[in-house]
Amino acid sequence: xxxxxxxxxxxxxxxxxxxxxxxxxxxxxxxxxxxxxxxxxxxxxxxxxxxxxxxxxxxxxxxxxxxxxxxxxxxxxxxxxxxxxxxxxxxxxxxxxxxxxxxxxxxxxxxxxxxxxxxxxxxxxxxxxxxxxxxxxxxxxxxxxxxxxxxxxxxxxxxxxxxxxxxxxxxxxxxxxxxxxxxxxxxxxxxxxxxxxxxxxxxxxxxxxxxxxxxxxxxxxxxxxxxxxxxxxxxxxxxxxxxxxxxxxxxxxxxxxxxxxxxxxxxxxxxxxxxxxxxxxxxxxxxxxxxxxxxxxxxxxxxxxxxxxxxxxxxxxxxxxxxxxxxxxxxxxxxxxxxxxxxxxxxxxxxxxxxxxxxxxxxxxxxxxxxxxxxxxxxxxxxxxxxxxxxxxxxxxxxxxxxxxxxxxxxxxxxxxxxxxxxxxxxxxxxxxxxxxxxxxxxxxxxxxxxxxxxxxxxxxxxxxxxxxxxxxxxxxxxxxxxxxxxxxxxxxxxxxxxxxxxxxxxxxxxxxxxxxxxxxxxxxxxxxxxxxxxxxxxxxxxxxxxxxxxxx
Amino acid sequence: xxxxxxxxxxxxxxxxxxxxxxxxxxxxxxxxxxxxxxxxxxxxxxxxxxxxxxxxxxxxxxxxxxxxxxxxxxxxxxxxxxxxxxxxxxxxxxxxxxxxxxxxxxxxxxxxxxxxxxxxxxxxxxxxxxxxxxxxxxxxxxxxxxxxxxxxxxxxxxxxxxxxxxxxxxxxxxxxxxxxxxxxxxxxxxxxxxxxxxxxxxxxxxxxxxxxxxxxxxxxxxxxxxxxxxxxxxxxxxxxxxxxxxxxxxxxxxxxxxxxxxxxxxxxxxxxxxxxxxxxxxxxxxxxxxxxxxx
Numbered sequence: 114x115x116x117x118x119x120x121x122x123x124x125x126x127x128x129x130x131x132x133x134x135x136x137x138x139x140x141x142x143x144x145x146x147x148x149x150x151x152x153x154x155x156x157x158x159x160x161x162x163x164x165x166x167x168x169x170x171x172x173x174x175x176x177x178x179x180x181x182x183x184x185x186x187x188x189x190x191x192x193x194x195x196x197x198x199x200x201x202x203x204x205x206x207x208x209x210x211x212x213x214x215x216x217x218x219x220x221x222x223x224x225x226x227x228x229x230x231x232x233x234x235x236x237x238x239x240x241x242x243x244x245x246x247x248x249x250x251x252x253x254x255x256x257x258x259x260x261x262x263x264x265x266x267x268x269x270x271x272x273x274x275x276x277x278x279x280x281x282x283x284x285x286x287x288x289x290x291x292x293x294x295x296x297x298x299x300x301x302x303x304x305x306x307x308x309x310x311x312x313x314x315x316x317x318x319x320x321x322x323x324x325x326x327x328x329x330x331x332x333x334x335x336x337x338x339x340x341x342x343x344x345x346x347x348x349x350x351x352x353x354x355x356x357x358x359x360x361x362x363x364x365x366x367x368x369x370x371x372x373x374x375x376x377x378x379x380x381x382x383x384x385x386x387x388x389x390x391x392x393x394x395x396x397x398x399x400x401x402x403x404x405x406x407x408x409x410x411x412x413x414x415x416x417x418x419x420x421x422x423x424x425x426x427x428x429x430x431x432x433x434x435x436x437x438x439x440x441x442x443x444x445x446x447x448x449x450x451x452x453x454x455x456x457x458x459x460x461x462x463x464x465x466x467x468x469x470x471x472x473x474x475x476x477x478x479x480x481x482x483x484x485x486x487x488x489x490x491x492x493x494x495x496x497x498x499x500x501x502x503x504x505x506x507x508x509x510x511x512x513x514x515x516x517x518x519x520x521x522x523x524x525x526x527x528x529x530x531x532x533x534x535x536x537x538x539x540x541x542x543x544x545x546x547x548x549x550x551x552x553x554x555x556x557x558x559x560x561x562x563x564x565x566x567x568x569x570x571x572x573x574x575x576x577x578x579x580x581x582x583x584x585x586x587x588x589x590x591x592x593x594x595x596x597x598x599x600x601x602x603x604x605x606x607x608x609x610x611x612x613x614x615x616x617x618x619x620x621x622x623x624x625x626x627x628x629x630x631x632x633x634x635x636x637x638x639x640x641x642x643x644x645x646x647x648x649x650x651x652x653x654x655x656x657x658x659x660x661x662x663x664x665x666x
Numbered sequence: 667x668x669x670x671x672x673x674x675x676x677x678x679x680x681x682x683x684x685x686x687x688x689x690x691x692x693x694x695x696x697x698x699x700x701x702x703x704x705x706x707x708x709x710x711x712x713x714x715x716x717x718x719x720x721x722x723x724x725x726x727x728x729x730x731x732x733x734x735x736x737x738x739x740x741x742x743x744x745x746x747x748x749x750x751x752x753x754x755x756x757x758x759x760x761x762x763x764x765x766x767x768x769x770x771x772x773x774x775x776x777x778x779x780x781x782x783x784x785x786x787x788x789x790x791x792x793x794x795x796x797x798x799x800x801x802x803x804x805x806x807x808x809x810x811x812x813x814x815x816x817x818x819x820x821x822x823x824x825x826x827x828x829x830x831x832x833x834x835x836x837x838x839x840x841x842x843x844x845x846x847x848x849x850x851x852x853x854x855x856x857x858x859x860x861x862x863x864x865x866x867x868x869x870x871x872x873x874x875x876x877x878x879x880x881x882x883x884x885x886x887x888x889x890x891x892x893x894x895x896x897x898x899x900x901x902x903x904x905x906x907x908x909x910x911x912x913x914x915x916x917x918x919x920x921x922x923x924x925x926x927x928x929x930x931x932x933x934x935x936x937x938x939x940x941x942x943x944x945x946x947x948x949x950x951x952x953x954x955x956x957x958x959x960x961x
Binding site: 119122123124126127128129130131133134135137138139140141142143145148149150151152153155156157158159161301302306307308310384 | 685688689692693695696697699700701703704706707740741764767768769770771833834835836838839840841842843846847850851853854855865868869900901902903904905906
């Protein structure tokens, strides 16, 4: 018994340190609470966006649409595929503005101009040219995208920030009452897969929104406009910049319906173009670009012409070598811009025509002149040699039918007896003496509604009609030399010494010496500055020898 | 008589001495054995620094496994300073922390940053401390869109997306699904504490500690000392030692892999500006500043 007690005491003594240690270090036993696990099996991927049925219904158009590649534009060529295909279906011809091209020259013939995410600012001159383009009926599409920004690097090559395309575009777009905000829109609740892919259902009643049910923009700036909102985001959509909700505009049209600002480029590219009603919206934008009518001015010569232009002679007598030479210069001028100017006996239907001739060839162009409110009155014949060919007095609508001339010196005749090659051959056989015979000036008056009345022997008439359809330009002069001078003016593209009206210009018959007229562009009329002469083949003649500086002894 | 008394006392004295020896022996033995069997409780410190990639996540998980299996480690404080990283690596941390909590408490102490995948890991803890100025949140997913599908004349594949993996549209929707998964993971742990709508969290904002506390993204403001005390409290230990687990033998940090995503750490190394360029294909719970994105 004693031994048992002793053992118990010893065991107790042995356990005392354990108890003390436990009591010192611990206050109980950790009881873990249930650890919840996320139930991920209930989650599902967002549904694919519905693809609305799309059937292309295009209207035929021969419009030229220019795409801007001259302002360091932040898009890839392949991204143009969708828009190009829609334009191709409509028969429109795309052209591209490259950095070496002159904007005003490209826009001369264009019906539409597309600017996408520029990184390089438009200059003041370029903005004026674009404004002139829009004022004369051109359609302008301005596209920005929050995903297209320029990274700014410091001198060491480290990125220090970014510049939004909106800031650059606004330099141009603000002229038309459209300002892109440097933000992006997002919708955390009802989106098309992710927050910045916003669903759009609020459309204005405009041709641009015909047939739209739901459009998806894949990151878009918001737009402030003094024009017409075309597409608005819903009330849940917010701006990343202001956190403002509701009424945010993503596409806007200027008040004159000629400038469309769209704040997303991605929806115009594949594969995003096929989601929801995006296809329909892109087609509507293509229609926007190719429809309408440009009001061309004389300053746009020769860009307002199509690819093939008929050169017709309006006059009773054949013209000489001086005019022939200038016609060659004109052909070269057309060739330089990718167009063909070919002499023809009669115009092909719906083709563009350039009439050149003397004032006595009125009957060929009288209908056009009447429409353009131009009247020409010629005095009775002044040259005996012309009696056989001219009536005693010609005015307004001549009744005499032009007759073919027998002159061997002519190269371009109204109704030649033989082929053009025949007459050209005849001209060559006659030699230069025949073509150098000066022709007398036709006396009379030319009256242009918005310019006034002038003696025919002092001015040359250049006229271009407005309106849709083939372009018909008329150049009438009092003499061959005056006609040649006018053709030279056209070939040089410099009308700065001419009195210019809405549809017509009156240029001096003889060269003006020592009077340099500088015409300042106005808001009503814009004359592009003359193209700077760039030597195509630099030679050693251009290199000025430089004497090395003398070193002090 | 006196001799008799002395004779009687000697055996008693001998007996007393024997008892004393036994008592001392029992106490000493008990002392040593208790020290061996009942070690000083340890609060282990585990650090999650920099980008979360496979190696960093594996290293943290290795330390957690050690702590779970070591009886002396009664709780762990996970100190986080991370902008996040790969989705799979972040998920590895999240589920490892949940598994650890089934055995021992785990407290998170956010140092400067627990964003995206960093917060994904943090929210799995029993309790989250952060400093008033810590950056917390940034819930969401980052990825580079796959290249458009293409075909190659020499490299033959059996499907249109065999080379790329998915169409861009599918990829974006998968990205959204991962974001929903992130939100579900946060809600599973903190639904009771959160005072903010799920859609608000999905905006991906980063909040300072004070606001994160108001929103319920963290539990309290405090430093790692507070976290250690909280860990001890949950583990029900009164006296303890604090050990950095990475200092223990066999738990040395691994060498970072050469020049891949996550190699640059979370400091202001110039390499961080190269992050976009070094991002490998895949999904990331990751926060990036503008300079890193713009590269």
